[in-house]
Amino acid sequence: MLQLIVRRLLIMIPVLFLVSLMVFSMLLLVPGDPAVTLAGENASPEQIEETRVRLGLDDPVLVQYGRWVSGVVQGDLGESLFSSQDVKDAIVQRLPATLSLAMGAIAISVLVGVPAGILAAIFRGRWVDRTVGLGAASALAMPNYFVAMLLILVFAIWNPWLPATSFVPFSESPWLWFKHLILPWITLGLASAAVITRQLRSSLIGVLGQDYVRTARAKGLRGRSVVLKHASKNAAIPVVTVLGTQVAFVLGGSVIVEQVFGIAGVGQLAVTSVLKRDLPIIQGVVVMTTLFVLFANLLVDIAYGYLNPKVRVR
Numbered sequence: 001m002l003q004l005i006v007r008r009l010l011i012m013i014p015v016l017f018l019v020s021l022m023v024f025s026m027l028l029l030v031p032g033d034p035a036v037t038l039a040g041e042n043a044s045p046e047q048i049e050e051t052r053v054r055l056g057l058d059d060p061v062l063v064q065y066g067r068w069v070s071g072v073v074q075g076d077l078g079e080s081l082f083s084s085q086d087v088k089d090a091i092v093q094r095l096p097a098t099l100s101l102a103m104g105a106i107a108i109s110v111l112v113g114v115p116a117g118i119l120a121a122i123f124r125g126r127w128v129d130r131t132v133g134l135g136a137a138s139a140l141a142m143p144n145y146f147v148a149m150l151l152i153l154v155f156a157i158w159n160p161w162l163p164a165t166s167f168v169p170f171s172e173s174p175w176l177w178f179k180h181l182i183l184p185w186i187t188l189g190l191a192s193a194a195v196i197t198r199q200l201r202s203s204l205i206g207v208l209g210q211d212y213v214r215t216a217r218a219k220g221l222r223g224r225s226v227v228l229k230h231a232s233k234n235a236a237i238p239v240v241t242v243l244g245t246q247v248a249f250v251l252g253g254s255v256i257v258e259q260v261f262g263i264a265g266v267g268q269l270a271v272t273s274v275l276k277r278d279l280p281i282i283q284g285v286v287v288m289t290t291l292f293v294l295f296a297n298l299l300v301d302i303a304y305g306y307l308n309p310k311v312r313v314r
Helices: 002-029 034-039 045-055 061-073 087-122 127-141 144-158 174-208 211-218 223-261 266-276 279-307 309-313
Strands: none
Touching: 002 061, 002 279, 034 045, 087 127, 087 174, 087 223, 087 266, 087 279, 127 174, 144 174, 144 223, 174 223, 223 266, 223 279, 266 279
16 A cells, blocks of 8 residues: 555656646736736836846746746745735635635535435436436536525525625634535535436446345345445445545635635635736645645545555555
8 A cells, every 4th residue: 555655646746747837837828927017007117127027037937937846845835926925825824714615515525425326326217316316417507606696595595594605714613614614515515416426326336236246135135234335335436536536626616616605715815816917826726726636636546445455556
């Protein structure tokens, strides 16, 4: 298992290198001159040039890239062009809200998707299967902002049971933290739950038709024991893959969900930075998101090693 983890960590190095190139390229591909934007509309050419020198934009591209990568490796993501705030500090301040939202959404997707997928596979072709399939298709068809507005309308306006906006840190009040995040969690977790449901149903149906499952049933084992103890472990391998990809989906979807529910997270910070063309903030958010996705993929590989011992020796 240790060799598997080391190999996966080594694979991350070229991935991070390519991501760093693409992230830094935003500085060159985004239309306009950051120095002009920062200096102001009425700035003189001398002021613009002074700003360009201060930002280091007058250096060759390779020098700028090397300086930026060197800072990232040391944990220095630069400063905001407009507020002069350290990019790392700006992201860390917003990170608890986004992590709370993402982890809760993943939990919702697992708690809903796994039981629904198992039920659909067990009752294949029956009304339970058709109902679960209809629900999964509906969850996938509805965009996040539509689900969010529908939940706000039902549970915050028509029936004022839950708050519709803002975020309360867990350290201030665990109950208010939970209460404010219920609707965002459901909004972001429904589509992922639908994907897990459909994947688990398909995988479990295939596993239940294999010889060792029929042998276990012929020995007189109860259906619940056959499904949960014997079939679920093998059927979980494709589901783990889907769950790993859903981390990227959840982090991307949090941008919209944070805007709708007024959560001051990393997604909202990214939107604000894009509107202001604050490139250091945008670059920092992309780097942070990439690291989280790579870490999630590493956990998926470790789970593979647990579920399938053959993977450990590859």
